[in-house]
Amino acid sequence: xxxxxxxxxxxxxxxxxxxxxxxxxxxxxxxxxxxxxxxxxxxxxxxxxxxxxxxxxxxxxxxxxxxxxxxxxxxxxxxxxxxxxxxxxxxxxxxxxxxxxxxxxxxxxxxxxxxxxxxxxxxxxxxxxxxxxxxxxxxxxxxxxxxxxxxxxxxxxxxxxxxxxxxxxxxxxxxxxxxxxxxxxxxxxxxxxxxxxxxxxxxxxxxxxxxxxxxxxxxxxxxxxxxxxxxxxxxxxxxxxxxxxxxxxxxxxxxxxxxxxxxxxxxxxxxxxxxxxxxxxxxxxxxxxxxxxxxxxxxxxxxxxxxxxxxxxxxx
Amino acid sequence: xxxxxxxxxxxxxxxxxxxxxxxxxxxxxxxxxxxxxxxxxxxxxxxxxxxxxxxxxxxxxxxxxxxxxxxxxxxxxxxxxxxxxxxxxxxxxxxxxxxxxxxxxxxxxxxxxxxxxxxxxxxxxxxxxxxxxxxxxxxxxxxxxxxxxxxxxxxxxxxxxxxxxxxxxxxxxxxxxxxxxxxxxxxxxxxxxxxxxxxxxxxxxxxxxxxxxxxxxxxxxxxxxxxxxxxxxxxxxxxxxxxxxxxxxxxxxxxxxxxxxxxxxxxxxxxxxxxxxxxxxxxxxxxxxxxxxxxxxxxxxxxxxxxxxxxxxxxx
Amino acid sequence: xxxxxxxxxxxxxxxxxxxxxxxxxxxxxxxxxxxxxxxxxxxxxxxxxxxxxxxxxxxxxxxxxxxxxxxxxxxxxxxxxxxxxxxxxxxxxxxxxxxxxxxxxxxxxxxxxxxxxxxxxxxxxxxxxxxxxxxxxxxxxxxxxxxxxxxxxxxxxxxxxxxxxxxxxxxxxxxxxxxxxxxxxxxxxxxxxxxxxxxxxxxxxxxxxxxxxxxxxxxxxxxxxxxxxxxxxxxxxxxxxxxxxxxxxxxxxxxxxxxxxxxxxxxxxxxxxxxxxxxxxxxxxxxxxxxxxxxxxxxxxxxxxxxxxxxxxxxx
Numbered sequence: 001x002x003x004x005x006x007x008x009x010x011x012x013x014x015x016x017x018x019x020x021x022x023x024x025x026x027x028x029x030x031x032x033x034x035x036x037x038x039x040x041x042x043x044x045x046x047x048x049x050x051x052x053x054x055x056x057x058x059x060x061x062x063x064x065x066x067x068x069x070x071x072x073x074x075x076x077x078x079x080x081x082x083x084x085x086x087x088x089x090x091x092x093x094x095x096x097x098x099x100x101x102x103x104x105x106x107x108x109x110x111x112x113x114x115x116x117x118x119x120x121x122x123x124x125x126x127x128x129x130x131x132x133x134x135x136x137x138x139x140x141x142x143x144x145x146x147x148x149x150x151x152x153x154x155x156x157x158x159x160x161x162x163x164x165x166x167x168x169x170x171x172x173x174x175x176x177x178x179x180x181x182x183x184x185x186x187x188x189x190x191x192x193x194x195x196x197x198x199x200x201x202x203x204x205x206x207x208x209x210x211x212x213x214x215x216x217x218x219x220x221x222x223x224x225x226x227x228x229x230x231x232x233x234x235x236x237x238x239x240x241x242x243x244x245x246x247x248x249x250x251x252x253x254x255x256x257x258x259x260x261x262x263x264x265x266x267x268x269x270x271x272x273x274x275x276x277x278x279x280x281x282x283x284x285x286x287x288x289x290x291x292x293x294x295x296x297x298x299x300x301x302x303x304x305x306x307x308x309x310x311x312x313x314x315x316x
Numbered sequence: 317x318x319x320x321x322x323x324x325x326x327x328x329x330x331x332x333x334x335x336x337x338x339x340x341x342x343x344x345x346x347x348x349x350x351x352x353x354x355x356x357x358x359x360x361x362x363x364x365x366x367x368x369x370x371x372x373x374x375x376x377x378x379x380x381x382x383x384x385x386x387x388x389x390x391x392x393x394x395x396x397x398x399x400x401x402x403x404x405x406x407x408x409x410x411x412x413x414x415x416x417x418x419x420x421x422x423x424x425x426x427x428x429x430x431x432x433x434x435x436x437x438x439x440x441x442x443x444x445x446x447x448x449x450x451x452x453x454x455x456x457x458x459x460x461x462x463x464x465x466x467x468x469x470x471x472x473x474x475x476x477x478x479x480x481x482x483x484x485x486x487x488x489x490x491x492x493x494x495x496x497x498x499x500x501x502x503x504x505x506x507x508x509x510x511x512x513x514x515x516x517x518x519x520x521x522x523x524x525x526x527x528x529x530x531x532x533x534x535x536x537x538x539x540x541x542x543x544x545x546x547x548x549x550x551x552x553x554x555x556x557x558x559x560x561x562x563x564x565x566x567x568x569x570x571x572x573x574x575x576x577x578x579x580x581x582x583x584x585x586x587x588x589x590x591x592x593x594x595x596x597x598x599x600x601x602x603x604x605x606x607x608x609x610x611x612x613x614x615x616x617x618x619x620x621x622x623x624x625x626x627x628x629x630x631x632x
Numbered sequence: 633x634x635x636x637x638x639x640x641x642x643x644x645x646x647x648x649x650x651x652x653x654x655x656x657x658x659x660x661x662x663x664x665x666x667x668x669x670x671x672x673x674x675x676x677x678x679x680x681x682x683x684x685x686x687x688x689x690x691x692x693x694x695x696x697x698x699x700x701x702x703x704x705x706x707x708x709x710x711x712x713x714x715x716x717x718x719x720x721x722x723x724x725x726x727x728x729x730x731x732x733x734x735x736x737x738x739x740x741x742x743x744x745x746x747x748x749x750x751x752x753x754x755x756x757x758x759x760x761x762x763x764x765x766x767x768x769x770x771x772x773x774x775x776x777x778x779x780x781x782x783x784x785x786x787x788x789x790x791x792x793x794x795x796x797x798x799x800x801x802x803x804x805x806x807x808x809x810x811x812x813x814x815x816x817x818x819x820x821x822x823x824x825x826x827x828x829x830x831x832x833x834x835x836x837x838x839x840x841x842x843x844x845x846x847x848x849x850x851x852x853x854x855x856x857x858x859x860x861x862x863x864x865x866x867x868x869x870x871x872x873x874x875x876x877x878x879x880x881x882x883x884x885x886x887x888x889x890x891x892x893x894x895x896x897x898x899x900x901x902x903x904x905x906x907x908x909x910x911x912x913x914x915x916x917x918x919x920x921x922x923x924x925x926x927x928x929x930x931x932x933x934x935x936x937x938x939x940x941x942x943x944x945x946x947x948x
Contacts, residue, residue: 027352028352031352036659036660036663038688038691040684043389046389046390046391047389047390048384048390048391048407048412048415048416049415051384051389051390052356052382052384052416052419052420053419055382056354056380056382056419059354059380064688064691066684066687066688068680068683068684069388069389072388072701072704073675073678073679073683073701074678074679074680074683075678075680075906078909081915082910082915083909083910084909084910084911085908085909085910085911086809086908086911087809090906090908091680091905091906091907092906092907092909094918094919095905095906095907095918095925095926095929096680096906098926098929099680099681099905099926099929099930100680100684102926102929102930102933103684103685103688103933104684177402177403273407273411273415274391274406274407274408274411274412275407275408275411276401276402276406277394277399277400277401277408278398278399278400278401279400279401279402283397283398286410286411287410293411294411294414294415294418297411297414297415297418298415298418301418301419343668344668347668359705362705362706362707363705363706364700364706364707364723364728364731364732365731367700367705367706368672368698368700368732368735368736369735371698372670372696372698372735375670375696385704385705388704493718493719589723589727589731590707590722590723590724590727590728591723591724591727592717592718592722593710593715593716593717593724594714594715594716594717595716595717595718599713599714602726602727603726609727610727610730610731610734613727613730613731613734614731614734617734617735
């Protein structure tokens with residue numbers, strides 16, 4: 001595999017999940033393949049799970065690791081072409097990416113959506129600029145529009161908890177005080193195409209995700225309809241996509257509660273974390289044994305390890 | 317050993333000090349025991365000695381190391397139960413600790429006292445929340461009320477400089493422009509119980525440490541009385557404990573000077589560092605050959621190594 | 633080699649460049665010599681190339697690496713002697729350097745000029761304080777007045793692109809919105825003494841570099857005269873040295889353009905990066921195949937590796 005930008009880059013999604021589960025049993029079976037190779041992990045945004053699980057995954061494969069916080073440790077980067085660089089941005093990504101690619105064999109990048117300009121976010125300027133100028137494999141550690149490592153971890157977690165029947169999987173919007181990107185919702189939705197499931201997305205009017213991504217899903221404005229008899233309920237906030245980056249609804253009507261979970265088929269609860277308690281979901285649901293959020297986070301390590309293995313294979 | 321929260325957690329204090337001195341002679345005798353294990357070092361506060369010495373100690377034992385600055389690199393954490401998380405804290409420690417504990421075999425935490433709410437500080441909310449939700453060994457890298465790695469390093473240093481007679485050891489309060497926690501004073505005092513010494517604590521009125529901790533010490537408001545014939549003088553500032561977190565005295569009457577040291581028994585000078593020159597102690601005392609502060613800092617590595625070894629033993 | 637403060641510390645400049653080129657062919661030929669040794673990389677200022685290339689160089693030699701951001705992760709340091717430390721600086725470099733030197737076998741330091749006080753900058757207070765109190769080899773990762781790792785990388789790059797005739801090498805001042813230090817200009821100039829070249833420095837009046845350093849160079853206020861028939865053109869901004877730290881010229885008259893490059897001998901373009909596009913140099917020149925800036929950055933790794941090897945030799 002040359003780059004890992006979305007899960008569509010995977011040569012074989014099912015195989016990637018299976019390999020992750022093998023790493024979960026023995027993380028060190030390939031601990032020599034990273035020898036004398038270096039992964040650079042570049043963070044434009046905060047990170048807990050991604051930072052630590054990707055680092056651990058790389059360690060398990062024997063890679064050297066260099067972590068850099070782009071917003072605090074180095075020069076502010078310019079991404080526009082042809083600019084007269086007289087402002088605070090003192091280095092162009094053309095140089096930065098080309099330079100870093102000489103020091104690293106694989107480059108992981110985390111760069112969130114700004115949620116102010118849809119075109120810019122969808123152009124994935126940071127990720128694609130690095131991809132264009134770096135000439136080394138790029139590992140998406142959450143970009144403007146996708147979070148594929150999370151989606152693979154989610155797939156692993158669903159597989160580990162799969163009922164015997166074809167499951168009903170629900171992605172439901174939930175409230176949040178800040179405008180959040182669509183990356184997790186997008187990638188989860190793309191991922192579900194690889195699973196034999198009835199897939200519903202529930203959200204208030206105005207919060208529909210990009211229809212090019214959700215075209216195979218059953219979409220509803222009725223959260224109860226979606227939750228009814230569900231086997232997996234994934235809660236997540238995102239800002240409006242049509243009214244790009246706006247918060248349209250601030251009440252707690254869509255918060256996931258114990259009462260709402262009662263109409264599900266004893267559903268497993270999922271969230272990518274970090275999660276705001278009693279805003280997105282009530283304590284009772286999150287602390288219930290049916291909550292998979294900690295398991296999802298654990299599977300981030302093996303998702304990353306499975307993907308990085310493919311990137312190493314691509315350069316070996 | 318399951319956790320290292322205070323020196324009382326050590327199965328055998330003397331043995332821990334002895335092992336540290338063995339590591340000081342050969343740091344690499346156990347450099348295979350950390351293989352394929354990972355220590356996460358989490359910093360909520362600034363650190364120089366603790367950060368570098370703990371990292372070095374972990375390296376000497378062959379551990380993988382992941383360092384994270386909680387205040388700048390990841391999400392602000394919520395520690396209160398039942399909160400509606402609508403503010404700036406976007407992740408609850410319940411999730412953060414449980415997640416991190418899946419990526420790490422040992423978790424080191426540095427989280428200072430806030431000095432605004434005695435009950436909260438004494439509840440050791442950060443350390444105990446991680447201990448409760450992480451389910452992995454916790455290494456105290458300085459908490460609200462204790463700094464046990466420093467105390468072990470101090471014990472090593474005293475042992476290396478022990479006179480032939482039973483020593484007089486003095487902990488004296490000294491002035492400082494900012495309100496500082498009681499952690500070092502507490503842990504040094506607890507540690508002295510393991511040493512055969514006459515132990516005095518001198519401080520101005522209103523600056524008495526927690527009497528539950530100092531119950532075996534001779535306490536005086538007269539610095540000269542304490543210094544007289546002393547073999548070790550440990551200077552340290554702390555804010556008022558009774559008038560919690562307040563600064564009651566701002567003049568330099570209690571600064572440690574060359575003149576004051578003259579009434580000691582050619583005492584060794586100790587401080588945990590960082591130390592404010594000519595505020596806590598005069599240049600002359602700090603630059604004198606009797607100053608042990610650099611030696612204390614060196615021993616931090618071997619104290620940490622001795623403690624981490626015990627934590628590894630507990631999970632192997 | 634005991635310390636690496638300027639390129640004058642190198643026992644043999646040519647040999648250092650040759651060794652770097654050997655590392656460029658096989659970075660891992662000496663990957664055992666750093667075993668059980670630790671390099672501490674201390675950053676007082678932002679860094680991209682230096683941080684990553686030095687880290688990579690150290691990894692290639694098998695060193696353990698500890699990176700610390702002095703401005704965000706630890707205590708603010710005091711450098712003045714005899715101060716009453718009542719302000720924001722809570723630790724003196726005397727202690728900090730002595731302490732760090734116990735945790736590290738080699739100490740890399742990056743500390744830029746402040747450009748407010750020429751005497752202080754020329755005293756190299758940070759670097760020399762560490763050198764004085766640390767008692768371990770110091771690696772200059774750019775100081776107030778010099779950037780010798782960059783100069784070695786530049787020498788490697790020139791060697792790789794050397795024409796058959798004695799080259800004309802030009803260092804030309806270029807505009808910049810901020811006041812920048814003289815470190816790169818100084819070190820490049822010192823380095824050229826080791827190369828058989830005709831060396832010109834061009835700058836507007838008032839921007840002359842320190843004449844003690846430039847004494848062997850041909851100095852001109854006429855950029856065209858310098859560029860004419862040049863084989864290498866190194867563009868770089870610096871603030872005024874005589875009118876210390878001031879910006880005297882803000883127009884783009886001295887920006888390096890395609891038109892200006894036409895009067896050269898098809899010159900190679902050089903810059904240490906980060907470079908402000910269309911301020912220092914036009915896109916056309918930077919994106920031309922004659923631009924060596926990415927190659928220079930790549931050679932930073934091997935320059936650092938060659939130098940660190942000498943520092944390890946000095947302690948082995």
